[in-house]
Amino acid sequence: MNRPEQTRLLKEAHRHMPQGVAENYRYWGEDRTxxxxxxxxxxxxxxxxxxxxxxxxxxxxxxLGYRDDRVDQAVIRQITDIGTLSGFSTPLDIKVVQQVKALCPNIQKMRFANSGTEAVMGAVRTARGFTKRKHIAIVEGSFHGLYDEMMWKSDLESWDPHGSIQPSIIPFGAGIPDKTRDLVTLIRLNDFEVLDNLFRMKGDDLAAVLLEPIIGNAGSISATQEWLQHLRDVCSRNGAMLIIDEVKTGFRVAAGGAQHLYGIHADLTTYAKAMGNGYPVAAFGGRADVMDSVGSFKGGVVHGGTYTANLVALSAAAATLDILAHTxxxxxxxxxxxxxxxxxxxxxxxxxxxxxxxxxxxxxxxxxxxxxxxxxxxxxxxxxxxxxxxxxxxxxxxxxxxxxxxxxxxxxxxxxxxxxxxxxxxxxxxxxxxxx
Ligand SMILES: Cc1ncc(COP(=O)(O)O)c(C=O)c1O
The missing domain is CATH 3.90.1150.10 (Aspartate Aminotransferase, domain 1)
Known part of the structure; x- marks a missing residue:
């Protein structure tokens, strides 16, 4: 392929960034990046x-599309008239939560984050804080962001699908301490027996099952209605939180996300991506009693961050959610x-x-x-x-x-x-x- 400028840029970028890219997944080889x-x-x-x-x-x-004028103009108005952030609350914080609640009946209270990774971290910590338990189960093939505990996967590359040996569990890459695996179990989507065994073995210390019911990181492979309902029921019976990661599905597969399609509600949900049409905004929220364990009071779940609910993110979310709700x-x-x-x-x-x-x-x-x-x-x-x-x-x-x-x-x-x-x-x- 004729790509002289990109070849020149990649050569220059190699001098400044590992692999010449700003994050790992953008490196597609010397001829294709x-x-x-x-x-x-x-x-x-x-x-x-x-x-x-x-x-x-x-x-x-x-x-909506890249450079959507409806969203971009709302952001420009916000940052030129009001500013980007102050480290204090603004009326827009409440407005965006109200917009999310109007679309997603699974949300009673919510907090903001800057990325899907941060939203998942907030939801998992909240689940642990609320239940006072430690263990988390996740589903093979899912992706929940770039933090150590969520970066364990089944090694399908070196697994024989026709043999009888289970795939081994490996970290996504170097630098992920073995210890971070101790509190995470991988289960298989749509497998009733594996789910029941999970609760039998770990039920007393299971803080949450975290999943994408439509796996945005495994070709949209989806939970069956029956399996997701069973998961909902066993979580409720055993006092474990059901966390649905809607970072990819939220405000995309339906205004109310995957939970609208299934008619099943999580205790906690994460959102990002489509929420801001490309502006970096994310959130986690759910049951009011669970979310009320977040706070600066003694024993509260810690949540915060300098850029949380910044006005670039929130004005983009307000405009995007308004379009998704009313068009x-x-x-x-x-x-x-x-x-x-x-x-x-x-x-x-x-x-x-x-x-x-x-x-x-x-x-x-x-x-x-x-x-x-x-x-x-x-x-x-x-x-x-x-x-x-x-x-x-x-x-x-x-x-x-x-x-x-x-x-x-x-x-x-x-x-x-x-x-x-x-x-x-x-x-x-x-x-x-x-x-x-
Ligand atoms: C389901 C899911 N959760 C979490 C994340 C992490 O989001 P981010 O890349 O914004 O940190 C992703 C990213 O693709 C995702 O698909």
Whole structure:
């Protein structure tokens, strides 16, 4: 590929940042690491002038479109008229919580954070503070941010899916102390027996089960209604908190998030991403009695931070939530996602590729397998290598996505006006080349 400016930038960046990037996941190799010049609607333009229709959307926060004027103007007004932060409360704090409560009946009280990671840390600490227990269970294939305790995973890369040995549990990388694993257990989505065993073995010290019911980090593989209801019931019976991590699903798969789709409420919920259409805002909240364990009184759960509820974040959230509550943006996104799935389904069928879709239309998981994976281990037996080759070809043709089938296709409102004929054409060509 002809990319002289990006090659020059990466060479220069190597002198200043590890791997030449600002965070690990942006390094796509010496020939593929992107430097973006601008973004608008559903499109990105790289520093060599190539434009992409983007389904990656910055790992999911863009729900309306890049540089949405309605949100950007609200932020500009806020920072020019009032300021960015003062370290004190503002009326906007209350307004945004009220907006969230109007969309999410699972929220009675809430606190803000700056990232999904911070929101999860706040929710987990609150669950432990409220229950006075220590243990946390998480689900294989999920991702809950970059803090040590949540950075343990099942090693599917070196696991034989046809053998009888369980995958080993490994840290995401170096620098994660073994001790941080002691209080975390990994369970399997949709497995009743594993869940019941968890409560049998750890029930007395289980502070919370934390999960994404629609796994935004494992191709939108989803909990069944029955399993999630069972989880809700056993948590309630055993006094453990159910924490639903809606960092990816919140204000995206429905205005009320995954909990609206299932009709099941968590005790605590985390939000980020779509809440601010790309501005860094996050939150955790839930039952008032549980959230009231947070506070500066003796024995209270500690929560705070210099940038918490800063006015850039809150004005973006206020504008985004107002649009999601009062326009057809999410309906448009669902209709667009359905159209895209139908087009891709036609392309896969014409090429004779076994395929299935997982998750809701706003966050489409695509798996090259006959049946929809029911958990992360099932994903391992999908043809993810073909998917990866297909994805790289799409990127060459100007369709941006994560070249890993564990990352869903994110749809934003601006995709409604994309060229769907072009999509069918490039998908057909990319798949033909990927098959070889
Ligand atoms: C479900 C989920 N929780 C938490 C996080 C962490 O969020 P952040 O990257 O904003 O720290 C992510 C990030 O992708 C996520 O997908």
């Amino acid at each position: 992107l430097f973006i010049k601008s973004a608008k609607g559903c499109e990105l333009t790289d520093c060599d002038g190539k434009t992409y229709v983007d389904f990656r959307l910055g790992y999911g926060p863009i729900i 057809d943006a999410l309906k448009t996104i669902d209709a667009t996602g359905e159209k895209i799935s139908a087009i891709l389904g036609r392309v896969f069928t014409a090429a004779g590729i076994e395929h299935c879709f997982a998750g809701p239309p706003a966050m489409i998981g695509i798996h090259f397998s006959k049946t929809v994976p029911q958990n992360y281990r099932d994903w391992r037996v999908t043809d993810s290598e073909l998917y990866e080759r297909f994805a790289w070809k799409l990127i060459e043709y100007g369709l941006m996505l994560e070249p890993d089938s564990r990352e869903p296709w994110f749809i934003c409102e601006a995709h409604a006006s994309m060229d769907f004929g072009w999509l069918e054409d490039v998908a057909t060509r990319a798949l033909k080349e990927a098959k070889g």
